Amino acid sequence: MKLHILGCYAATPRTFTNPTAQVLEIKNHLFLIDCGEGTQVQLRKHKIKFSRIQHIFISHLHGDHFFGLPGLISTFRLLGRKTALHIYGPKGIKEAVTLLLKLGDSWTNYPLIFHELTTKLPELVFEDEKVTVNTIPLDHRVYTNGFLFREKPADRKLNIEVVKKYNIDTCYYQNIKSGKDIVLDNGVLVPNHKLTLDPPKPKSYAFCSDTAYMPDMVPQIKEVDVLYHESTFLESEQHMAPKTKHATAKEAASIAKAANVGVLILGHYSTRYASIELFKEEAMEVFERVELADDGKSFDFH
Amino acid sequence: MKLHILGCYAATPRTFTNPTAQVLEIKNHLFLIDCGEGTQVQLRKHKIKFSRIQHIFISHLHGDHFFGLPGLISTFRLLGRKTALHIYGPKGIKEAVTLLLKLGDSWTNYPLIFHELTTKLPELVFEDEKVTVNTIPLDHRVYTNGFLFREKPADRKLNIEVVKKYNIDTCYYQNIKSGKDIVLDNGVLVPNHKLTLDPPKPKSYAFCSDTAYMPDMVPQIKEVDVLYHESTFLESEQHMAPKTKHATAKEAASIAKAANVGVLILGHYSTRYASIELFKEEAMEVFERVELADDGKSFDFH
Structure with missing residues (x-):
């Protein structure tokens, strides 16, 4: 299992930071998770083969998590894609993408299959012989899901x-x-x-962004190998977290500790901070196994 | 009058090339023309002050000319913009932008004023004491307008x-x-x-992209100081131009010659070509005063 961080900063794209997008390599899948503006360029930079992306999971419909999707869909068409593309995201995503394609008279030559999400309970959205993907309902200003990726137990x-x-x-x-x-x-x-x-222990990855501090998620993500949890703010801005429905580094660490995860990866940093090192320091006061996401960084989980 | 090329390549954004976007400085205005994905990052890179952009002109609704617009509109909001933003573009642009803002529950705190275009004849779309902007109807696969920017004669x-x-x-x-x-x-x-x-001669700039070879535009752009004309193809791909409704470098030069423009700037190069120098060579067989647009390049017209 390998995680490529294409972008992990909040709000607006800037010269050297990108909004949320990441690719999870798991059991021969390349799952794209969120797709902020510029994601297709980040995919190229990091030499991720476009044709291997068959499934895209969108957490919510704020621009910094999905404004790169229409362009990526168009680029797939220009590259001559024939295989189906599955898109999982909040209800409305189909109407938005469809309208943009219609206005440009740019219908895809490949099947575009939308799986629109509406439920506020965890839901199995993808399954094959080796992997399952479930939604993790999150608490944000608009309807938002995280995603829980689990390898199935392998043969002995x-x-x-x-x-x-x-x-x-x-x-x-x-x-x-x-x-x-x-x-x-x-x-x-x-x-x-x-x-x-014994076969290798099945790996699991939980993507939780964007969300306020939400202990309700703990039972669902209990003992996952890797938790990516948003940490928009440091303690100094804690007062802003509940109102904006974001979390602090310490709150992310509290979730990681309660769920006893293997490792916590922090991301979705507010662009107000000059350095991200403090996020790690503050989280480690609560939970030891903390990593910092950063654009272009990859994590290998063997 | 000054022209900043933010992006001038056709189709998909890539690591080192950007889809169409440019900023025209004219009589204290900063007019943004087209807004492909990544335009807001290009604006930052080239240190163009976001707050000075009051008017955005969109030629047509293909992704490489407007998929950067929703993100830019959202960023203006995040930056605390209060002043109105005027958007000129084909009918449908309002529905598209509005739907994306609605889905993200991200309404702007500043007035967003759409001027939707439907006519197939040249139309005055902006005028103040010093400048006029007219549409230039173009011939492309979807409804498309170029834009003609003219300074008004100054006082003696x-x-x-x-x-x-x-x-x-x-x-x-x-x-x-x-x-x-x-x-x-x-x-x-x-x-x-x-x-x-005598006052200085009023300057004029014609933006013509995307379009097939279209001699009908010549009377309208006669003797403009600067013509930006798309040149997606070289002669070797001339056979593809009519079908895709794009132009070759030589066709762009023929228009420039017939209109006797001051200078022709080529752009909207297909990304199939390793170098853009040949565009200039081929155009100069027809018309002498040719410049090549390139991302990050600025042209001063005094």
């Missing part, structure tokens, strides 16, 4: 030495990997745990 | 030495500058041309 790993010692035919290997015991030709039962090793 | 200049010689009271100066003759106290008439000098 063959302990190949033991399997060979018992001279088991390869046609049983898939059964063994699925957890079944084996009865040998001589009638002896070999329990599965003797034939297999 | 006082020939102050002569005026003082005749001992004329300052209260008559404005009359003289307006072109009136003066009768001296002794009854002698002094004709205006003895008291004044």
